[in-house]
Amino acid sequence: xxxxxxxxxxxxxxxxxxxxxxxxxxxxxxxxxxxxxxxxxxxxxxxxxxxxxxxxxxxxxxxxxxxxxxxxxxxxxxxxxxxxxxxxxxxxxxxxxxxxxxxxxxxxxxxxxxxxxxxxxxxxxxxxxxxxxxxxxxxxxxxxxxxxxxxxxxxxxxxxxxxxxxxxxxxxxxxxxxxxxxxxxxxxxxxxxxxxxxxxxxxxxxxxxxxxxxxxxxxxxxxxxxxxxxxxxxxxxxxxxxxxxxxxxxxxxxxxxxxxxxxxxxxxxxxxxxxxxxxxxxxxxxxxxxxxxxxxxxxxxxxxxxxxxxxxxxxxxxx
Amino acid sequence: xxxxxxxxxxxxxxxxxxxxxxxxxxxxxxxxxxxxxxxxxxxxxxxxxxxxxxxxxxxxxxxxxxxxxxxxxxxxxxxxxxxxxxxxxxxxxxxxxxxxxxxxxxxxxxxxxxxxxxxxxxxxxxxxxxxxxxxxxxxxxxxxxxxxxxxxxxxxxxxxxxxxxxxxxxxxxxxxxxxxxxxxxxxxxxxxxxxxxxxxxxxxxxxxxxxxxxxxxxxxxxxxxxxxxxxxxxxxxxxxxxxxxxxxxxxxxxxxxxxxxxxxxxxxxxxxxxxxxxxxxxxxxxxxxxxxxxxxxxxxxxxxxxxxxxxxxxxxxxxxxxxxxxxxxxxxxxxxxxxxxxxxxxxxxxxxxxxxxxxxxxxxxxxxxxxxxxxxxxxxxxxxxxxxxxxxxxxxxxxxxxxxxxxxxxxxxxxxxxxxxxxxxxxxxxxxxxxxxxxxxxxxxxxxxxxxxxxxxxxxxxxxxxxxxxxxxxxxxxxxxxxxxxxxxxxxxxxxxxxxxxxxxxxxxxxxxxxxxxxxxxxxxxxxxxxxxxxxxxxxxxxxxxxxxxxxxxxxxxxxxxxxxxxxxxxxxxxxxxxxxxxxxxxxx
Numbered sequence: 001x002x003x004x005x006x007x008x009x010x011x012x013x014x015x016x017x018x019x020x021x022x023x024x025x026x027x028x029x030x031x032x033x034x035x036x037x038x039x040x041x042x043x044x045x046x047x048x049x050x051x052x053x054x055x056x057x058x059x060x061x062x063x064x065x066x067x068x069x070x071x072x073x074x075x076x077x078x079x080x081x082x083x084x085x086x087x088x089x090x091x092x093x094x095x096x097x098x099x100x101x102x103x104x105x106x107x108x109x110x111x112x113x114x115x116x117x118x119x120x121x122x123x124x125x126x127x128x129x130x131x132x133x134x135x136x137x138x139x140x141x142x143x144x145x146x147x148x149x150x151x152x153x154x155x156x157x158x159x160x161x162x163x164x165x166x167x168x169x170x171x172x173x174x175x176x177x178x179x180x181x182x183x184x185x186x187x188x189x190x191x192x193x194x195x196x197x198x199x200x201x202x203x204x205x206x207x208x209x210x211x212x213x214x215x216x217x218x219x220x221x222x223x224x225x226x227x228x229x230x231x232x233x234x235x236x237x238x239x240x241x242x243x244x245x246x247x248x249x250x251x252x253x254x255x256x257x258x259x260x261x262x263x264x265x266x267x268x269x270x271x272x273x274x275x276x277x278x279x280x281x282x283x284x285x286x287x288x289x290x291x292x293x294x295x296x297x298x299x300x301x302x303x304x305x306x307x308x309x310x311x312x313x314x315x316x317x318x319x
Numbered sequence: 320x321x322x323x324x325x326x327x328x329x330x331x332x333x334x335x336x337x338x339x340x341x342x343x344x345x346x347x348x349x350x351x352x353x354x355x356x357x358x359x360x361x362x363x364x365x366x367x368x369x370x371x372x373x374x375x376x377x378x379x380x381x382x383x384x385x386x387x388x389x390x391x392x393x394x395x396x397x398x399x400x401x402x403x404x405x406x407x408x409x410x411x412x413x414x415x416x417x418x419x420x421x422x423x424x425x426x427x428x429x430x431x432x433x434x435x436x437x438x439x440x441x442x443x444x445x446x447x448x449x450x451x452x453x454x455x456x457x458x459x460x461x462x463x464x465x466x467x468x469x470x471x472x473x474x475x476x477x478x479x480x481x482x483x484x485x486x487x488x489x490x491x492x493x494x495x496x497x498x499x500x501x502x503x504x505x506x507x508x509x510x511x512x513x514x515x516x517x518x519x520x521x522x523x524x525x526x527x528x529x530x531x532x533x534x535x536x537x538x539x540x541x542x543x544x545x546x547x548x549x550x551x552x553x554x555x556x557x558x559x560x561x562x563x564x565x566x567x568x569x570x571x572x573x574x575x576x577x578x579x580x581x582x583x584x585x586x587x588x589x590x591x592x593x594x595x596x597x598x599x600x601x602x603x604x605x606x607x608x609x610x611x612x613x614x615x616x617x618x619x620x621x622x623x624x625x626x627x628x629x630x631x632x633x634x635x636x637x638x639x640x641x642x643x644x645x646x647x648x649x650x651x652x653x654x655x656x657x658x659x660x661x662x663x664x665x666x667x668x669x670x671x672x673x674x675x676x677x678x679x680x681x682x683x684x685x686x687x688x689x690x691x692x693x694x695x696x697x698x699x700x701x702x703x704x705x706x707x708x709x710x711x712x713x714x715x716x717x718x719x720x721x722x723x724x725x726x727x728x729x730x731x732x733x734x735x736x737x738x739x740x741x742x743x744x745x746x747x748x749x750x751x752x753x754x755x756x757x758x759x760x761x762x763x764x765x766x767x768x769x770x771x772x773x774x775x776x777x778x779x780x781x782x783x784x785x786x787x788x789x790x791x792x793x794x795x796x797x798x799x800x801x802x803x804x805x806x807x808x809x810x811x812x813x814x815x816x817x818x819x820x821x822x823x824x825x826x827x828x829x830x831x832x833x834x835x836x837x838x839x840x841x842x843x844x845x846x847x848x849x850x851x852x853x854x855x856x857x858x859x860x861x862x863x864x865x866x867x868x869x870x871x872x873x874x875x876x877x878x879x880x881x882x883x884x885x886x887x888x889x890x891x892x893x894x895x896x897x898x899x900x901x902x903x904x905x906x907x908x
Contacts, residue, residue, distance in 0.1 A: 033781035037387045043509065043803070044471050046826035049782075055469035055527065083387055084379040084548035085527045094547050153581070158588045165581070166373070166574060166591055170545060170553055267577045269377075269550035277377075277549060277576075280777050281387070 005307065012299045019295040020070065023288055028062035032282035034082045056082050069288065079285040081278075088289045091274060098169050099258045099270035101182075106190045107255050110197025111248055115241070117198065118205025122213065123232055133202060140199025145192050149265040152188045163188055167268040189266040193259055197251075204247055208240035242312045249305040253297035257290075363564060365556055367908050370568040373592040375582045377549045377575020382532040383511045384463060384470040389898075392508050393596070394552050394573050396900040398446075398537035399511035402437055402456070402490075403502075405896035407620060409695045409804035411506050414902055416440060416451070416538060418488075432497040432849055437490040437505060444559040445514050446542040453484030458515040460492075460504065467523035474808075475509035499849050500805040507803075507897045512538065540566035540904035550575060560904070567907035583608055586883035590614035594891075594906075595883040596899065601750055602680025609683075615883050619684070622879030622895025623694040623809075624801040626685065628669070628758070628872040630662055633818075633832040635742070635792040644792050646818035646832045651737050653794065660722045661739065662869035665795075667715035668765035670757060671707070671874045678753050679875050688876030692806050692862040694895055697851075700859040703866040707873075715765040724766065732766035742793040744772040744786070746779045751797060754874065782825040789825040796830070799877055804896050807845045810861045813870060814839045833870045 035052060038044040053059055072079060078088040121130040157165040164185050173179050212218065213236055221231045258272025267273075271290060278286040310316045378394035379387065386392040403420055406412035411420045418438045421427020427436050443451040460482035463473050480495045482504065492504050504510060514536045521529035534543045538561070541554035554571040574592075579599045586595035587608045598605060598617070609617045634648035642648055652661045671687040679685035689707035692698050716732075724732040724739065732739045743758065745751045752773060759769040772793060774786045779798070782789040788796055802809035811817060812828030815836070819827045841861045848854050865871050879895035890905040 031778045031781065031784040031786070032775075033777065033783055034387070036777045036780045038471065038780070041800075043474055043808075045474050045828070046782075046823065048469075048471060048473050049826065050824075051466055051469040051473070052471060055467075055524065080527070081379070081548070085385060085532055086380075086548055091548060094550070153584075157591075158584060161589065164591060165589070166577075166585060168572075168574075169547060169550055170572070264577065265581070267574065269547060269576065273576060274549060280775075282777065 001307075001310070005303065008303050008306070012303070015299060016292070016295055017070075020073070020288075020292055021066065023291045023295075024062070024066045024069065024284075027282075027284045027287055028065070030282070032280065034058070034282040034284075037281060069285075073292065078289040081286050082283045083278075083281055083286075088285050091286060092271065092289065092293070095258075095269055095271050095274050096256075098167070098268055099256065099263075099272070102167075102186055102189050102263070102268050102270060103193060103255050103259050103272075105186070106193035106259075107197055107251065109190065109194040111201060113194070113198045114201035115205050115244070118202040119209055119232070119237060119240075121202070121206045122209030125210065133206075137199040137203050140195045141203075144261070145196060145259070146261050146265060148192045148195060149188070149262055152192065153265070156188060165266055167266050169269045189259075189262050189268055192262050201244065201248065205240065205244050208243055209236060212236045212240050242309065245308055245312060246305040249301050249308060253294060253301050256297055257294050364560075364566065365569045367568040368570070370571045370594070370906060371592040372571060372573045372594045372596070373577075373582050373585055374573065374575045374596045375577045375579050376597075378546075378552060378573065379548045380532055381535050381543060381546060381552065382513070382529070383508065384468075384472045384513070385527065385532055386471060389597075390575060393898050393900045395511055395535065396508075396539065396898045397541040397554055397571060397573070397903050398535050398539045398543060398557075399513060400537065400539045401507055401510045401512065402439075402505040403507075404898075404901040405507045405804055405894060407892060407894045407896075409896050411502050412901075414904075416443060416456075416512060417505075428501055432499060432501055433494050435492040435494075435501055435505070436485070437492065439488045439490065440561060441488060443538055443561045445516075445536050445538055446557040446559055447514075447536050448559055449514075449516065450487075451512075451514075451538050452487045453490045454487075455515045456490045456512055457482050457484045458519070459510070459512045462513065462518065462522065462526065463510070465523055468526040469524075470526070472509045475504050479504045497847065497849065499845070499847070499854060500803075500807055503805070507901075541571055544570070562904065565904045571903075580604060583883055586615040586885060587612035588614070590885060593885040593888050598881050598883050599684075599750070601753070602678060602683050606680050606683055609883070613886075615885050617683070618880060618882045618884045618891060618893055619878040620880045620893035620895045621694055621876060622801055623692075623806075624799050624877040624879050624895075625688055625691055625693060625873050626754075626797065626799045626875045626877055627691065628795050628797045628874060629791070629831050630665070630870060630872070631791055631794050631796075631831060632834070632870075633791075635794060637792070641821070644790055644819075644832070646815075646820050646834065650794070652739055655737070657722050657724070657734070659868065660718060661724070664715040664718045664765055665762060665767065666706070666869045666872050667709050667718065668712045668761045668767070669872050669874070670710050670761050672710065674754050674757055675875050677757075678750055679877070683878075684881050685875040685877040688873045689866065690862050690876075691865050691871055691873055692802075692810070692858050693876050694802075694879075695804060695806075697855045698806065698858040698862075700862045700866075702859070702863050706867060710761075712761050712764040719766055726766055729768075730763070730766070731768040739767045741767050741769045741795060742772055743769055743795050743797070744774060744779075744788075744793040745797040746776040747773045748776070754797065782819075787825070788830055789819050789827075791819070791830045791832075797874070801879065806858050806861075807842070810845070810858070811842050813861075813865060814842050831870055833865075835864065835868070838864050 035049050081088055081091055117133050121133045124130055153165045156163040167185050171178060171181055173182055218231060218236055221235050258270040260272035260276050263270040263273040275290050374390050376388060376390040378390045380391050381395045383392045383395040400415040402417040403411040403413050403415050413420050416439055418440045421435050421437055423430060439453060445451055462468050463470055463476040478495050480493045483491050485491050517531040517536050518529055533546050540557055540560050542557045544553040544555045546552045552573040556566050556569055582595040583598045583600050583605060585591040630653050631650050632654045633644050633646055634650050635644050675681055675685060675687040689703045690700050719732050724734045727733050743755060755771045759771060762769050778784045778786055779788050781787045785792055788798060813833050815834040817827040817829035818832040819825045819830055841857055845857050848857060880893040880899055884891055887908050889907050894901055
């Protein structure tokens with residue numbers, strides 16, 4: 001097992017180098033320009049723009065910039081944002097708590113809801129509950145988040161006036177009432193995201209359960225006289241969860257990536273919002289850093305998922 | 320309802336003006352200060368709670384000299400101030416660090432227009448309690464003038480020989496040559512004064528690393544409390560602010576992000592914010608929202624913003640290779656022997672009234688406009704009015720017919736094998752795409768064939784992209800631009816020298832590649848002419864050439880400020896020439 005993990009980690013290094021090169025090349029070749037925000041402003045004439053470009057280091061060819069960037073990254077220096085002139089890592093650290101508080105919580109809620117829903121739907125196949133949850137699941141992953149988000153805003157903020165739709169990232173939780181504020185401002189974005197997560201994972205759990213229910217070992221368990229509850233929870237659920245756990249593990253990096261659309265709608269200053277804005281403004285250091293961290297997380301959680309597989313299913317052995 | 324909110328805002332403005340007029344008359348050549356004197360009687364420092372401002376673009380840096388957009392500059396204005404502001408009448412307003420506006424009449428400006436002596440307000444303190452002096456002003460100039468700092472405001476320091484602290488409260492600005500644009504350095508968004516103490520160790524290339532970029536110390540009504548770049552700024556009131564009765568609000572939350580329609584919703588429908596910036600929303604959506612609102616109203620003012628269609632004088636044909644779009648090529652029909660006829664026909668087939676009515680809400684966010692020099696009544700030409708009112712697609716067709724441009728079987732006019740095929744580019748933007756549709760429809764009636772193209776704004780406004788406005792590898796393009804109260808630099812953007820080309824990295828201002836020695840002469844005269852009346856005449860002449868020679872077709876004069884404010888917010892008087900936050904110290908409830 002140890003050798004396997006080590007080998008996988010070593011393979012990850014060239015993978016990450018290739019990813020970083022592709023990311024940087026795409027950014028360098030994209031037509032966006034960090035100076036585009038000046039538009040055609042006559043107050044910022046060409047010479048001034050050239051000077052700014054030079055001060056950002058953009059006058060060098062992109063392969064030179066790439067090599068410099070890789071060397072800096074090796075020293076864990078992610079550089080400075082073109083737009084805020086502050087360290088990229090500071091920007092990411094500022095936003096990570098918001099992303100975790102919204103996207104992370106939504107993911108946890110999604111998983112916690114999805115597994116029981118999927119399980120009950122499978123056991124009581126074609127029951128009213130199964131029909132309802134299936135309908136709900138299809139709505140969940142077929143209606144886009146920008147639509148559900150807007151719908152919630154119009155109902156709960158505009159019509160009823162119950163919930164705020166501008167996320168306040170400066171809110172500090174110091175008392176019950178500020179905790180209440182935090183919950184109030186998080187309900188809508190979390191609902192939107194959890195709806196989607198729940199739907200996907202619940203469908204997956206249901207399908208896995210249905211596959212296992214008619215198998216021989218389940219019949220054996222029942223023949224031994226075990227209670228149906230124990231059959232389902234101890235035998236069927238445990239085995240069905242193996243692929244679900246992998247799916248959930250692989251979904252964790254996506255939490256870090258934030259929820260681009262939902263963050264934009266509710267003005268949650270998360271990583272996704274930072275990524276999209278930075279792409280639009282051609283803020284290469286920020287985009288490159290986020291994508292690279294994302295790549296590292298994906299590679300890492302792939303490994304974790306593979307290792308978990310072996311832990312959950314003793315038949316799988318790595319050599 | 321429409322009438323009601325319009326009248327409401329008009330009443331506020333009129334009342335403020337009247338009050339100002341009752342006080343001591345302002346010095347000649349300076350702006351009447353509307354809100355400043357109106358509010359002092361009632362307001363008390365810190366009497367209000369939190370002022371909530373929403374910008375759908377988030378500020379990323381709070382040093383206006385390193386700003387990459389209005390959002391940064393505006394968020395900085397609550398903290399750092401220039402010597403004076405540009406008031407609603409396009410004249411300088413002494414609501415900032417200067418005690419009065421220097422003029423030739425009061426001896427502040429030398430008769431040859433080379434030196435300007437600014438008297439600063441006495442006993443002004445920085446928010447850290449230290450004294451503000453003329454040294455800070457001179458220091459800020461040195462940062463702006465140093466090419467190594469690469470600040471985006473450096474153009475204002477161009478042609479300035481020196482800025483010297485004569486004594487603690489006097490600053491002398493000396494221009495290298497007589498400068499009719501006498502307030503070039505010191506007034507408005509160019510020249511927010513930074514504290515020498517805070518930035519002294521960060522001159523030249525090091526400026527970008529200064530911690531003060533994210534937390535500047537200023538003389539303004541507020542000081543930065545927390546700043547999360549790209550998200551939110553919270554400010555506390557500055558206890559050392561020079562006016563003991565201001566600011567009214569204890570704190571300010573300047574939230575960024577999201578989109579314009581939902582910002583409009585936040586001010587008009589839920590009342591979550593007091594001030595929502597730049598509601599660039601199609602009139603069809605914005606108008607009902609503002610009209611039916613019980614919580615907020617629309618705040619607009621005109622400046623010099625004009626949505627214009629630019630005509631290409633060079634040849635954008637792709638097969639030209641390296642010569643494509645170069646200034647020494649000629650556009651096949653806009654700049655051929657019939658060039659002016661074809662251009663005139665295009666202008667005649669341009670229906671600006673419908674665009675203004677249907678898309679800009681007829682005065683809500685813009686009005687049909689005919690001039691490129693607009694916003695200052697003295698400079699506004701009337702010679703172009705008749706020409707612009709001539710919308711007639713049949714007459715346009717006849718004009719082309721008479722010149723020998725005959726309709727083909729495909730309904731496109733052609734002459735000598737050249738077809739009137741037009742590629743019309745602009746940015747991706749619902750309002751612009753609707754405008755494009757209206758233009759296409761009418762232009763095609765006159766016998767042009769129009770192909771529409773839209774490019775994301777981030778790509779359009781670059782000198783690097785072949786799809787950008789600078790390369791202008793299309794036949795016509797459309798966007799908005801605006802000017803300082805002095806139009807010389809703006810109009811310079813159509814002189815021959817400024818023609819964009821590969822040689823200047825497509826980085827100059829004359830995207831049209833228009834070359835007319837008569838026009839160049841006018842701009843040269845503007846650089847030296849001192850007499851205000853003669854300058855006004857020159858501005859008009861330059862404007863008339865651009866319009867009547869059909870270099871540009873102005874479509875809509877757009878409101879410079881199009882923001883939503885809460886019904887309870889008072890003393891907000893917008894200006895079209897400076898930051899929207901130029902008088903934030905006066906805001907109250």
